[in-house]
Amino acid sequence: MREALAQAWPGPSAPRPIVVIGAGGIVADAHLPAYRLAGLPVAGLFDIDGERAAATAARFGLSVFPSLEAALAVDSAVFDLALPPAAHLGVIERLPAGSPVLIQKPLGRDLAEASAILAAARRRGLLAAVNFQLRFAPMMLALADWVAQGRLGEIVEAEMHVNVLTPWHLWPFLQGLERMEIALHSIHYLDLMRRLLGDPAGVHAKTIGHPASTLAQTRTSAILDYGERLRCVLSVNHHHDFGRKFQDSSLRLEGTRGCAVARLGVNLDYPRGEPDELWLCETGGEWESVPLRGTWFPHAFIGPMSNLQRFAAGEDETLVTAVADAWKTMALVEACFTSSSAPATPIAPLPEAR
Template identity: 70%
Template sequence: MSEISRSPAQSWAAAGSPRPIVIIGGGSIVADAHLPAYRMAGLPVVGLFDLDTERTAKVAAEWGITPFASLDEAIATENAVFDLALPPVAHRGVIEKLPEGAPALLQKPMGRDLAEATAILKAAREKKLTAAVNFQLRFSPMMLAIHDLYTSGALGEIVDVELHANIMTPWHLWPFLKGMERVEILLHSIHYLDLMRHFLGDPRGIHAKTLGHPETTVSQSRTSAILDYPEPVRAVMSVNHNHDFGPKFQDCYFRFEGTKGVAITTLGVNLDYPKGVPDELWFCEKGGDWEEIPLSGTWFPHAFIGVMNNLQRFIAGEDDTLLTSVEDAWNTMALVEAAYESSARPATPIKEKP
């Protein structure tokens, strides 16, 4: 392999003078990913606010940060970046209270449907916010490495992209999901659709089917989708969260196949969730041998460093592009909406024998 194939970039450049971070929301994702990532990267978190005062106090004490007594107190922090680690239904109300022109990072998804995403986009525009959505899979070490392989020319022209997941997801860890109309694509596979957009651009359309399972309490836990790109690109996604037959044949991988090379990566956090297994990245040049590229970190929590650094660097003028801006994220939400609309339509019937 060439040198760039052996050592592709796996991290986003650090912000030179990062602003203080104020976290709004104190759910499990904050303690499991946001706070460990920011501490690892030396990004300064000054405090946290959650409607649950006990949770606010507990998380703040564990991480040595200020427990804000109210949202108004939290957003009064000067020169802050606001990390909205909130359920999608809460984003718009908080955005409307942020200081005009403030930078903000919104937890994905950007609303529960496209109508909410549009309302959030308009609210962010009206407040003149510099706002991004936390589609952090783009910033994971494995995906930064694959993107570097792609932009360097090592993959050649991408012609085939596949996400395949045959896993057992413990939905009971999120009791609030029970009764939600939309679950699997909106809260899980949205990452994969966003990543395909990141590499391939916006598709012309999507064919999708999402459905539940007799042994799960959430509305959907299995999805198949084909993204419609101009030839020669084929992009597909197959997700089954109900493979409850032990770890032997569970898998979760992305394959990016080009005219010159192919990269396959394991998304380890989805195997034996939430403990997970290590991510892996393998690369093969046409005519060569498969070689493993050592990874410098994992999706959780390392990817959360990159998405915050991109926002911090963008507001400081160090990055030219805000990779997951609300403007770009709206397009991912439009793709999600199209997937649900496709799933709701009847399939083309097979002709009856004459």
């Protein structure tokens, strides 16, 4: 039964050439390995850093476009924007009208920019999706399948717990960003909660930095409001520099009929990572491990591109991470930052002795 759970998104029957805009670490570590695994053709890539583009292209046997204009001129292409959030809007406004495009998360730096990107995509008639690839990780597809079958019953507990040591130096563009941890990392977990549980009514959150880091925020606590029956919480710390023993990166879902625990191995010793795991247990039964056929990095990156290409070809009815749905995740991110900056409820002082 557990071996039959869905773990992969079907590929397009007639894959279109992919033009990758951006050649940073995520492209080399995940995008290009995923497309190679899936047999999705890559026409080439472009980056404003010519040396970086050449190095990445050489590693995968690809060509480098001499300019953004040349990259955007590829006929019948699907564009993969693997850019920092500040760069999305300018490129989107230059894409050929009606093009399919996969946009790296987040959808801009804040909700206002996400709204501008959404408006530009609509104005230009783009088939635009956002690369919320955690939804497509083999373990998460299997978990969503198990949830859809009702095997958990009513979900009453959802907890994302991350206690790791993240090598932030791998992403130099993060320096100076006013909004960091939630917008660039925990956004994955917020989006996943929306996928599994629906949209919350609100959120209580606090995101802060760390004395060992110059980044704006690297630690987050958040409570998502799903009413009086479902408790949903995120606890994220990227500074556990005390060895592997108590590091953790896991999602726990508990319901009235069962429980599921997913282990996100890539966060442990990133970017090398450890194997993902998915454990399922029904009330009164034993814990069973689901044999996974792939990992978050790079296998999950196959899903958003395959879904986009299939949707463009009429093979999928739904664009799972459509820009309008991604905007809702950005709205949740915005609410987290707003909550974090709001004053806390003061605690009553001890009454004076009489």
